[in-house]
Amino acid sequence: MKRRTLLAGAAMALGLATTAMADDKTKVGFVYVGPVGDGGWTYEHDQGRKAVVEHFGDKVETTYVENVPEGADAERVITQMALQGADLIFTTSFGYMDPTINVAKKFPKVKFEHATGYKQADNVSVYSARFYEGRAVQGTIAGHMTKSNTIGYIASFPIPEVIRGINSAYIHAKKVNPDVQFKIVWAYTWFDPAKEADAAKVLIEQGADVILQHTDSTAPQAAAKAAGNVITFGQASDMSEFAPMPRVSSIIDDWAPYYVARTQAVMDGTWESVNTWHGIKEGMVGIGEISSAVPENVKAEALAMKAALGDGSYHAFTGPLKKQDGSDWLADGETADDGTLAGMNFYVEGIEGEIPQ
Amino acid sequence: MDLSAINPVVLLASILVSATPILLAATGELVVERAGVLNLGVEGMMVTGAVTGFAGAVLTGSPALGFLIAALGGAALSLLFAFLTQVMLANQVASGLALTLFGVGFAALLGKGYIGETPPQFPLWKFTVRAADGDVPAAIATLDLIVPLTIAIVASVWAVLKFTRAGLVLRAVGENHEAAHALGYKVVRIRTLAILFGGAMAGLGGAYISMIRVPTYTENVTAGAGWIALALVVFGSWKPGRVMLGAWLFGGVTMLQLNLQGTGVSIPVQYLAMSPYIITILVLVIMSNQRNTAPGSLGKSFHAAG
Numbered sequence: 001m002k003r004r005t006l007l008a009g010a011a012m013a014l015g016l017a018t019t020a021m022a023d024d025k026t027k028v029g030f031v032y033v034g035p036v037g038d039g040g041w042t043y044e045h046d047q048g049r050k051a052v053v054e055h056f057g058d059k060v061e062t063t064y065v066e067n068v069p070e071g072a073d074a075e076r077v078i079t080q081m082a083l084q085g086a087d088l089i090f091t092t093s094f095g096y097m098d099p100t101i102n103v104a105k106k107f108p109k110v111k112f113e114h115a116t117g118y119k120q121a122d123n124v125s126v127y128s129a130r131f132y133e134g135r136a137v138q139g140t141i142a143g144h145m146t147k148s149n150t151i152g153y154i155a156s157f158p159i160p161e162v163i164r165g166i167n168s169a170y171i172h173a174k175k176v177n178p179d180v181q182f183k184i185v186w187a188y189t190w191f192d193p194a195k196e197a198d199a200a201k202v203l204i205e206q207g208a209d210v211i212l213q214h215t216d217s218t219a220p221q222a223a224a225k226a227a228g229n230v231i232t233f234g235q236a237s238d239m240s241e242f243a244p245m246p247r248v249s250s251i252i253d254d255w256a257p258y259y260v261a262r263t264q265a266v267m268d269g270t271w272e273s274v275n276t277w278h279g280i281k282e283g284m285v286g287i288g289e290i291s292s293a294v295p296e297n298v299k300a301e302a303l304a305m306k307a308a309l310g311d312g313s314y315h316a317f318t319g320p321l322k323k324q325d326g327s328d329w330l331a332d333g334e335t336a337d338d339g340t341l342a343g344m345n346f347y348v349e350g351i352e353g354e355i356p357q
Numbered sequence: 358m359d360l361s362a363i364n365p366v367v368l369l370a371s372i373l374v375s376a377t378p379i380l381l382a383a384t385g386e387l388v389v390e391r392a393g394v395l396n397l398g399v400e401g402m403m404v405t406g407a408v409t410g411f412a413g414a415v416l417t418g419s420p421a422l423g424f425l426i427a428a429l430g431g432a433a434l435s436l437l438f439a440f441l442t443q444v445m446l447a448n449q450v451a452s453g454l455a456l457t458l459f460g461v462g463f464a465a466l467l468g469k470g471y472i473g474e475t476p477p478q479f480p481l482w483k484f485t486v487r488a489a490d491g492d493v494p495a496a497i498a499t500l501d502l503i504v505p506l507t508i509a510i511v512a513s514v515w516a517v518l519k520f521t522r523a524g525l526v527l528r529a530v531g532e533n534h535e536a537a538h539a540l541g542y543k544v545v546r547i548r549t550l551a552i553l554f555g556g557a558m559a560g561l562g563g564a565y566i567s568m569i570r571v572p573t574y575t576e577n578v579t580a581g582a583g584w585i586a587l588a589l590v591v592f593g594s595w596k597p598g599r600v601m602l603g604a605w606l607f608g609g610v611t612m613l614q615l616n617l618q619g620t621g622v623s624i625p626v627q628y629l630a631m632s633p634y635i636i637t638i639l640v641l642v643i644m645s646n647q648r649n650t651a652p653g654s655l656g657k658s659f660h661a662a663g
Binding site: 034035036037038039067152158183184185186187188189191192193194195197198199201202203205206207217218219221222223225226239241242352353356357 | 478
């Protein structure tokens, strides 16, 4: 992807060259996988960056580079940021995991924060949100709302974060509607509006009347709207432009408090490498307003689920649960531990198809 | 696996839709390259067309006007490229890449207020296809006016290049600009017109993505389609018919692999996901390996005194 390289390089030069860096300011860099105007994942990270600017004013200086491909290009962009004097760098996609670790080794004084990964180091924190809690609420609504009993799922890459979401949505859809079936399409991209829209259309043509997405743009929402009589959920951002139909609710990622707190820690000299995994309770996962297209009783059930997940009285992965191959996973009443969830690489019983290896 | 979930008519319609944006852009670029100019700014012009067309359609409420504005937007951007390469004699590769970088940023700026909006709908041709058993609702295949229009444009480009004097002159300029100049043809003027045509077509292709295929606007909505269009021109060995076949093939395999995934075919998904690229490249390489058909003056600057 030469284009991406060039784009990243140029954006880099523009983004960093235009800011004359005064030395007393804390410099915070952000690396984004899509454009800030994707209306979803990257948009929300950038909202977090803006919150940092607003909170600290002149004391902070932020830079960002968008459309950075996962892999070797990311390593170069992160290195460049560190060389330009960043004190703290947020790398906001799973595929930046190894690049972040590699660059962090070369810049022991720079602090790094990697989103959704699992590799930590002395100067690398990891943070993520318990999106699967939001998926449980989604699954509940989806299971009630589907008339064709077919729910389409646009997956991105076969990584634990995505698989957790599929499992959680499936478990809770199945709970309220035993006839429900999932059709899963792997798009192999985080951001490609045309491909995301194509995937949504294919799923709708094959009988799905609910579309869940784990990709970053609003394209599946638009495709569902054009098809009519299909419901969707906002992903990463509220996507309320598509409410009340097709978008009936959403999972909203709220990174702002975390970004502000971590920037503060760097300023105070109290920054330490941590592993943060926050959910509905801490507010990192928000549930967007459930629209008027959802019947009152379903809405009430979904909100009760949200409340139970929020106060800790219910865990989204509570036994009895079996794996797809029929082997036992969780006994009755047992809940999944974070370690298993973090590395989840199996479907639960009932989901058809294989996870691409 | 249950292949009956795939309705062939619906699949065919979706393939045509998916091929249309790259076909529009590739046909434009084909004319530019046949005139001897390599414009790598297709992606930039597409994304500019995607946003200008979208904004135009939203503001005027007319999708047809939107497409017209998209064509103008793409052409306006290409005028910049024409000025750089035809008047200032700048390097075409560098200018084209710069055009893409500029176009992507410019489009993002223009599109700030339109993210997530829905454009006015284009009149669709809907075919209702009855499914085999009675309980399943009939699948609906939709096509829009732009699809046949695109095919008509490709056919006209082919006919003009092959049978008309204007097409002959354009090809002459592309094959050997000095000879064409010696015969008294205005090389720079002809090339500028070709570049404008390419820009307009790329603009239309981009607008097709944001207005019909998706249909919504997000930043960078074309996400690389311009580069596929560029590759199609080369692999289609600068022939409109082959470029069209290539676009359909690419669209076809893309849609087929998504459909197969939906039915749960047990082929590793990674192979399915990369298959559009591999199969399109393979077929087009096989088709085009007889001889090198690149225009003789492709990518070279022309200066009358030189």
